[in-house]
Each structure stands twice: as structure tokens, then as C-alpha cells.
Amino acid sequence: MSKNKPGYIVLVLLMAAFSASAQKTDSLKKDIKVDTAILNKYHIDPPKNSLPVRTRVQQIRQESIPVSMLDYKINYWKKWISMALNFNQSAFSKNYTSGGSNSIALGTNFDYKTEYKKGPLDYVGELNLIYGITKNKGQGSRKTQDRIFFDNKIATQLSKSWYFFGSLTFESQFDKGYIYNSNGTLSQISNFMAPGYLTESVGFEYKPSGVFDLRLGTGTARQTFVLDTGVYNKQKTAYGVDLGKKIKNDLAFQVVSTFIKEIAKGMPLNVRYALFIPYEKHVSYISHRVDATLGARVNRLVQVNLNGTFIYDKSTNPLPNTTKTFPQATEGMALGIVYKFPY
Numbered sequence: 267m268s269k270n271k272p273g274y275i276v277l278v279l280l281m282a283a284f285s286a287s288a289q290k291t292d293s294l295k296k297d298i299k300v301d302t303a304i305l306n307k308y309h310i311d312p313p314k315n316s317l318p319v320r321t322r323v324q325q326i327r328q329e330s331i332p333v334s335m336l337d338y339k340i341n342y343w344k345k346w347i348s349m350a351l352n353f354n355q356s357a358f359s360k361n362y363t364s365g366g367s368n369s370i371a372l373g374t375n376f377d378y379k380t381e382y383k384k385g386p387l388d389y390v391g392e393l394n395l396i397y398g399i400t401k402n403k404g405q406g407s408r409k410t411q412d413r414i415f416f417d418n419k420i421a422t423q424l425s426k427s428w429y430f431f432g433s434l435t436f437e438s439q440f441d442k443g444y445i446y447n448s449n450g451t452l453s454q455i456s457n458f459m460a461p462g463y464l465t466e467s468v469g470f471e472y473k474p475s476g477v478f479d480l481r482l483g484t485g486t487a488r489q490t491f492v493l494d495t496g497v498y499n500k501q502k503t504a505y506g507v508d509l510g511k512k513i514k515n516d517l518a519f520q521v522v523s524t525f526i527k528e529i530a531k532g533m534p535l536n537v538r539y540a541l542f543i544p545y546e547k548h549v550s551y552i553s554h555r556v557d558a559t560l561g562a563r564v565n566r567l568v569q570v571n572l573n574g575t576f577i578y579d580k581s582t583n584p585l586p587n588t589t590k591t592f593p594q595a596t597e598g599m600a601l602g603i604v605y606k607f608p609y
Contacts, residue, residue, distance in 0.1 A: 342384040345607075350375040350571065352398075352602030373398035373411060373600055375571075386423040392416070397440055398598070408446070411598065412439040419481075421471055429471040431481060438462040438491075453499055460494035461505040461582075467520050477527040483520035488542070490514045490581070506581035519543045532563040553579035561604075569604040573597070 352373035358366040375396050382389040398411035414437065421431035443456035467483035492498075492507040507514045521541040528534045535558075542553045559573040577594040 342382055344381045344383075346377075346379045347607045348375070348377040348604065349606075350569070350600075350602050350604045352571075352600035354400075354600070368403040369400060371398070371400040371410065373598075373602070388421045388423065388429065389419070391418045409441055409443065411596075412441055412443065414438045414440065419471075424470075427472055427474045429473060430469075431471045432468045433466070433481070433483070435465040435467075436463070437465075454494075454496045455499070456497055457494040460492045460497045461507075462491035462493070464489045464491070465520070467522075469520075477525060479524045481520070481522040483518075483522070486518045486520040486542075488516045488518060490516070516547075517545045519545065534561045535559070551580050553577075553581065555579070563604075564601075567603050567605065568601070570599070570601050571604075572599045 350373075352371075352375075354371040355369070356366065357368045373396075376394070378393045380391045392415070394413065394415040396411045396413040397409070399407050399409050401407045416436045417433065418435070419431055419433040421429035423429050438459055438461070439456060440458060442454055445453040445455055447453060465486065465488040467481070467486040469481060469483040469485060471482070472480040490505055490507055491513055492504050493512055495509075498504045498509055502509050506516075520543070521539075523539045525535070525537045537556070537558045540553075540555045543549075544551050554577070556576040557573075558575075559571060561572075562570045564570065574597040575595065578591075579594075580591045582591075582594070
């Protein structure tokens, strides 16, 4: 045993040294504090065991995919149709103390408008037919409204709001018109194509929006027709056409302005103003015409219409036995059935 004593001593010393080193390491670990806030600030992640990853090079290339043509057709036409029928009736008993006369009134209105717009080309056509008649007890039937209006305009765009246009307009009426004299006699003053107007115009058009339009017809020609000699009433002229003739030609400057807008919900307003200035006549022959219609929809089919017309034209027939020209005006209000497409 004495021979192995040195070896035991060495073994005991090594074990003591290892134990002291382990205690020193534990004490150091206890004294060191890790600041996790610093690690989070700089995004320091603890080391991980890396595994081998096999990557593949990605290649992007263009591929052509066949696409069949869609079966779409572009329609450059727009159409609007409005038809109205107004009916008024009143009846009184024989002993009704306030008095009154039985009457029936019927009015019709047809309005068709179409527009073609493709590129710089713009075409607008409008056909407006109005006729109204009333029948009072003890009297014959009398018309209250009568008009034929057909307007065509084609234009090419020059700039954002300006166009160069050409137009053709026809105006007349369906039936005979009379003045009912106080002595019970009648004086015929109009008929179909008596008068009738055919107007050709070229010039410039200002159209800043879809609600306002202004035409300046620098080159305008108008033919006035009087095909019924019964409207002369022993006068030398009728609507500017001399007795014995049926047509008269005028060259003029024309201004036509339209305003179409729904000023409130269910209340469309349509106003058209026409100014006609003959080149070869006195300024007193300048004519004006204003047509205005204000509607108020009760529901989809029922609507109240208020319409009026103002005319000042020295060439129109004066009253019998007078030479003075007076402004002409008419006004009417009606409740009726209105069909519009599209609504």
C-alpha cells in the first residue's frame, strides 16, 4: 500500500482542483446577468444549429395564353321616347247655381329623340308632335294645341366644347286654326303647311355639357310655305308670303339654344329659344320664339305638365283689320298619363 501512496495523493489533488474550478464557474454564472432588452433591441438571436438547405435557382419566363375575342358589340345610338295622353272633363246639372258648361278636352304629346356619337361625329334628331282639342256644350270642337316639329343636326367636334354643325328643321301644324270673333264668325288663320317652315343652317355649336346647347347659324336659309290661300283673309300677305305666291325665301343669322335638366327630383325642365335675323330686312323683322315645358312626376305613369310658348314675329298674320304686330303667347297645364322609355 505504501507503494501506491503517491498515486492516491495525485488523484486526490486532481479531484480537489476540478471541484474548485466547478464551484468558481457556478459562482461566475450567478454573478453574470443577461440584459434581454439589449438582445431584443438589436435582434440578436441565440445561435441555432444550422441544417444544410438545398436551394434551386428560380427562372421566370413569359408564356403566351390564347384569349378568344369576347362577343361584345358597341352601340353608338341613344334613343328616348315620351308619349303623353291628357284628358279633362267637367259636367254640371241643370240646376247648378254657379252655372257652367259641360266640356271635354283631350291632349296628346309624342316626343322622340335620338343621338349618334362616335369619335368627332355627333348626330341628334328630334320629332315632337302635339295636338289638343276641346268640346264645350253648345259649341263646336276647337283645337287647343297643334304643332309638328322635326329637327336634325349633324356636327363634327373641333375642340372640347365647340363643333361645326349643319342642321335641317321642319315646322308646321296638323289642322286648321281659327280666330273666333265676338260676333260668332270665324276667321281662318292657319292650316297644314300654311304656314310651313323649312330651315337649313350651318355654323358653330357650343356644347359645354349635356344640359346646355347653343347653335350659331351664320349661314341660314329658310323657306316659308303658304299652301292654303284661305289664310289670307283678304290681306295682301300671310306670314310674309305675298298673295298669289306660295313660298318665300330668307337668308338670315340664326341662334338656337336649348336647356334640358331635371331641376329637382322628378321635375324635368325643357326650354328652347330661337332667334331669327333676316339679312335683307329691317331689324323690326327679327323674330323670337320660346318654348318651355316643366313637368312634375306624381309616379311612374302620372305626370303634371306646365307648358308655354312665346312668339314675336312681324311676318306672322296680324289680327283682322289691323296692321300692328302683337306678341303671341299660349299656356296650358295638364295632368295625364306619360310613358317614357328609357324611364
